[in-house]
Amino acid sequence: MKPGKRTAAIWDSFTYWWGRRSLQSRLIAAYIFIILGPCLMVSVFSYRAINNTYIRNAVDKNNNLLQMEKLYINTQVESMAAAAQVAYNDPEVRDYLANTTEPDLGELVKFNTEVFINMTRIQYINPNIEHLRLYSKSNIHEIWPIFFRENRVSSEPWYQKAKEIKGEESWSFMRNDPDPMMRYVEQTPKLAPKVSLLLEMSRPTNNHIGMIQVDMLLERFTPKTYSNLQNSQSQMFLVDAEMQLFTRSNDSFLQDNRDMAHAIAERLQLYRKSGEWDIQYSENGKSFLLINTPIDRVDAFLVNVVSMDGVIKEISRTRNLIIGANVGFIFLVTVIAYVLNAFILKNLRRLTEAMKKVRRGEAYNGITIRGGGEVGELAHHFSKLMNTINTLVAQAVQKQVLSKEAELRTLHNQIDTHFLYNTLENIKMLAEIENQQAISDALTSLGGMMRYNFKWSSEYVKLRDEIRHIENYIEVMNIRFEHPIKLVIHVEMCYLELEVLKMSLQPIVENSVKHAWTGVEEELEDRIIQIDISETEGDIYVSICDNGMGIEPQTLSALGEAIYSKIRLSSELNGPRGGVVRAGGIGLRNVCQRLQLFYGDEYGLKLESEIGIGTTVSMILPKVLLTGDKQS
Template identity: 70%
Template sequence: MRKRIRELWSSFSYWWGRRSLQSRLVAAYIFIILGPSLLVSVYSFRTINNTYVRDAVDKNNYLLQMEKLHIVNQIEVMERAAQMADSDKVVQNYLMNEVDPPLGELIDFNNTTYMNLNRIQVINPSIEHLRLYSPSPNMYEIWPIIFRESRVSAEPWFQEALELKGRELWVFQNNDPDLMERSANLMTEERPKVSLVREINVPAGHHIGMIQVDMMLNNFTPKTYTNVRDNQSQMFIADSELKLFTRTDHSFTENSPQLESAIAERLKNYQETGEWNIDYKEGGKSFLLIHAPLDRIGASLLNVVSMEDVMKRISHTRNLLIGANIGFIFLLTAIAYVMNAFILKNLRRLTETMKKVRKGEAYTGITIRGGGEVGELAHHFSKLMNTINTLVAQAVYKQALSKEAELRTLHNQIDAHFLYNTLENIKMLAEIEDQRTISDALTWLGGMMRYNFKWSGEYVKLRDEIRHIQNYIEIMNIRFEHPIRLELNIENTYLEVEVLKMSLQPIVENSVKHAWNTGGEELSGRTIRIDVTEAEGELFILIRDNGLGLTPERLAALHEAIYAREEESQEFSGSGTGGYKAGGIGLRNVHQRLQLFYGEAYGLELQSEPGQWTTVFMTLPKVLLTGDKTS
């Protein structure tokens, strides 16, 4: 074995000695620097990963324990309310009545004892219902507290409560049924609740009725049904039968359909073995299942935590470590480069020649005396440059052929004048047939086509842009029963100033499409007004519509989208009042073009009054189309 090792080592030493100096330096560099750096990075990454996970568990476990404490308080409220209600002797006697009570007693009961029962619910506003059920068919029901047992005797929990002989039964339900059965529509909406049910035995073993205390789950466990959506965590509560209750909108179960069954399976395993597995993965997503038992009511509270943000932070940390390693390597590489410049003179000459070639200077050849790696590299570099020159010549020749083919293709394309002439011919036919609407529409369309095709520069006169908008409005009014009226308040002197081509039309188009979007209803008196003013050498163009406007929230979201520095990958969903798209892609493009051509001091600003109007303010320098800036 030792002989074999010595032979392998001798072979490696021989092979290593024949390697070039550069190869040996690179290999030594990798072995000395990258090895320890990689080990330190892996250790640091694992430590940080464990820290992030532990922090996520501690934070969400704290929230779970706080919610559990709230639930325990609500349990005590419900138990106290039940104790206060069924311990009243007058209430017990009323439930045991087999005959109709005298009118005086009934009035006295209603004015005193019943008011005390009602006060229990008043002082505990989180309690939804306090109900007492009597088996006596002759007992008078007093809504909404005292009822006959026949109304609930068919409920599954009723028989189960009887079997408990006065012990508490906690029941979770998805609905809150109306005992009076006043309307079937009351059951159309889910109202999850938890009920404390207990048989009333006076004396012991003698059934005189049943008590029920209801609390809606959004009061019983508010974080489980909170309206504040936290995309990183969601609480569940499970009853003794492992049935889960949680919010239905923005739930993790929408994208992870196996989550509920996995929770139920782990709860069952916990009941049997007392062990709980906190980690869960589905569809490439990782979750933490934090569990807290509610032994008093035979239920369980869970906090399901999405690890998406945690993984993003871990990934960010990993990228920082990789970046630090890469930066460190580049630093050492630069140091090695400087040292090689002194040690390897011929290599430096070859490197300088390569830099000159990279900058575009003509390659005139290089002579390296002596052999070795540098001489061989110089030889191959000369061969490479000869090959590159040959390939460049071939590429230029191919590019010339491609340009020639492109010019031939352009000559074969249909001239834009052919389209204009065709529209004119169709227009003449329409006028001959006395179709004035079609003739006018073709005139407007032809004007728009000429304006779009004739793109000789980025700047046009305001007069041309306004004429293009007028053609657009006339064409769009063909579609509407109630046309849009375009009002212009522009002095003739301003019609000669320059604006960016197609800068006003997207704003007007946005108003036409979205300002009066009323879900199918058409509004009369629709107006778009354009005003032009100036101040201190700057031009202000105001485009106002009398549409439904924007709410302050939607206006803020639209401003954020327009002024965002980075490109958004998705548009904001939904629409504001009046139908303006929250994403504002058209307005954003116009704003960016204004800043690109005129500077960051110029651009768009939006103002709106909900239900009345929306105004877009465009600020740009007052410049004649000749390029001379006017005062």
């Protein structure tokens, strides 16, 4: 089986299994899933934030310690430079170092009691200075432990380096403190790392006469680097220009991490070239932070190595607390959701059982569920549905009975209508025999009206049929009037096949016939009803106009409200034609409501009228052929 089909099969199996679970089980699973996602996101975000906070705090804390130590080192550098400068600026010191002849005893005593004492006082003033030594190029009389001949140290690399830079400060870091007096030739020099400031003396310029050396032990120069306090979380390193590392020997990170010294040297070399520094370092499964700061004057770096063991333990403890809190929270929510769902879904199970009984054909006696909510609403609608079903069943039975009765009535009506049509035809023939052509025409129109009214096979008819019915109606009604009504029809042939509701135009025309000329002077003989058809944006407008007396604005407004109202027309409308409104409004309202019922609320009637000019009723309906196709 291909991987895609296998995945689809597994998914189908899961969905089938999931679909068979109870609603309560699925709701609880959904609660857990909904809560688990945000909890995981919040936990991950919180863990990362806490992790970054711990690391940032560790970096800030140890960087502050580093800056404080750097400040102390700079103070020591200034004190060493000040001591060297005092010796450098003393003219008697310069004269003594530049002297090429052996001084007499008086000069030596004077020099010893004045200049030498002053040089010794420099160390007393700053006890951190380990040595103040002055070297002379000539074979002067040495006064230990300050004045020496240069040949004692001239072969040392640090001494040659100081001579090459010609009077500028030269700083050298050494792992031991050699004795220029060579009093302990057979003994190994004491392991006492120190820093030396060397300053060449020339007289005149470029004429080397000697060297000033100021020494300070590193344990005094940078006490935190050589601190005896046990601190297993961090360790400071002093790294010189030759990438030599100076630090404490006890409890050192270098004992268990052999590659750390090399890694620090490499990163400092890269930092010198590009300014890039990688603060993270790992070795033997342990993580460290490497924080550095340069000490520019002595061309060295101070590096603080911070062990992350303690930080990682704190982070792990916090992570475990977060996981435990999430598990406890999810468990608590699950228990609460289970209890609440069992209580909430109890009514749903009752409703389900009632539905199963109805499905099995058992009689439905109703179900009572207290409280509201969706389950109560569902039970209410289920009861309504069952009542509706029972009512529909009863109506279906009643309809079957009425259908049979309607068939019998239809046969009876057919007999009656045929009798009426035959009787009208006989009277029409008698009228023609008696040469009463007006009576014959009226009977013809009346017969057409009766056939149109009795033949109700559909709600829809062609427009041509509805207009023909109106023509018959006007011809019949003109028998009553001394001044006949003239029907004017302006309808294009393309509109005669349109679909209209049967008996929709006749009530409007009847309304005009009955009320348009009520109260008009007898001499008004030209009474006209005009039917026009227009089309706008796919809708048909059938306008029925009369040249009657018109309707007052207040009465017209009341009539419009009555036509579009959903209640029965009020019997009290103000105005002199209140009775007219009551008589005509009901027929117009019925037509309007039929149009909206069959075509939609956007269709209906529109009334316009002006006093002394006439009234226009516009019927708005969609352009639809009798076949039912809407035309575009």
